[in-house]
Amino acid sequence: GDSVTQMEGPVTLSEEAFLTINCTYTATGYPSLFWYVQYPGEGLQLLLKATKADDKGSNKGFEATYRKETTSFHLEKGSVQVSDSAVYFCALRPGNFNKFYFGSGTKLNVKP
Amino acid sequence: DAGITQSPRHKVTETGTPVTLRCHQTENHRYMYWYRQDPGHGLRLIHYSYGVKDTDKGEVSDGYSVSRSKTEDFLLTLESATSSQTSVYFCATEGEGNEQFFGPGTRLTVL
Numbered sequence: 001g002d003s004v005t006q007m008e009g010p011v012t013l014s015e016e017a018f019l020t021i022n023c024t025y026t027a028t029g030y031p032s033l034f035w036y037v038q039y040p041g042e043g044l045q046l047l048l049k050a051t052k053a054d055d056k057g058s059n060k061g062f063e064a065t066y067r068k069e070t071t072s073f074h075l076e077k078g079s080v081q082v083s084d085s086a087v088y089f090c091a092l093r094p095g096n097f098n099k100f101y102f103g104s105g106t107k108l109n110v111k112p
Numbered sequence: 113d114a115g116i117t118q119s120p121r122h123k124v125t126e127t128g129t130p131v132t133l134r135c136h137q138t139e140n141h142r143y144m145y146w147y148r149q150d151p152g153h154g155l156r157l158i159h160y161s162y163g164v165k166d167t168d169k170g171e172v173s174d175g176y177s178v179s180r181s182k183t184e185d186f187l188l189t190l191e192s193a194t195s196s197q198t199s200v201y202f203c204a205t206e207g208e209g210n211e212q213f214f215g216p217g218t219r220l221t222v223l
Contacts, residue, residue, distance in 0.1 A: 032210055036214075043216045043217050044202070046213070100145075100157075
């Protein structure tokens with residue numbers, strides 16, 4: 001069945017460091033892929049998305065590229081800030097089905 | 113934002129009592145979802161709805177029921193709450209671009 005696997009956290013970085021959070025997926029057909037961010041005490045917010053192979057989603061300095069050949073959608077940011085500290089979720093929506101599959105989340109801690 | 117509100121935001125109840133959580137949206141989105149979030153489990157789908165009076169089960173539906181009598185409201189009911197249902201509950205809707213929008217969550221504690 002469809003599923004998402006993302007790297008376990010927590011990930012601890014210093015401010016201005018480079019961030020990568022790995023996400024791989026299993027799916028039939030042509031899913032859409034998403035990254036969500038959750039700040040403490042809040043709901044999930046859409047960070048970026050990509051709907052087909054080789055698409056790059058980007059927002060607020062974060063990027064992720066839909067790689068069909070490696071079934072991956074890794075999240076990257078060139079220079080993290082303390083305000084980026086949050087939990088990040090990778091998610092998949094199958095092309096023909098209105099359900100989402102979420103990864104287990106990766107907590108990011110950014111230290112000044 | 114899809115204008116999703118959840119009520120109550122916090123609730124403490126006792127084992128065996130019924131509990132209803134409400135989700136209200138203002139965007140006229142067709143699809144609505146209820147999830148629970150627990151440490152180590154990420155988000156798990158409880159039930160979802162694809163229209164008024166049309167609902168289906170998710171992966172952790174046992175002990176929960178839902179109703180959708182209006183497009184804007186999706187209710188989640190715990191018929192007889194148990195301690196294993198202590199969790200944070202999130203409602204979501206699906207927008208035109210197939211992304212999901214989430215409410216702020218309800219923290220439920222069952223003693």
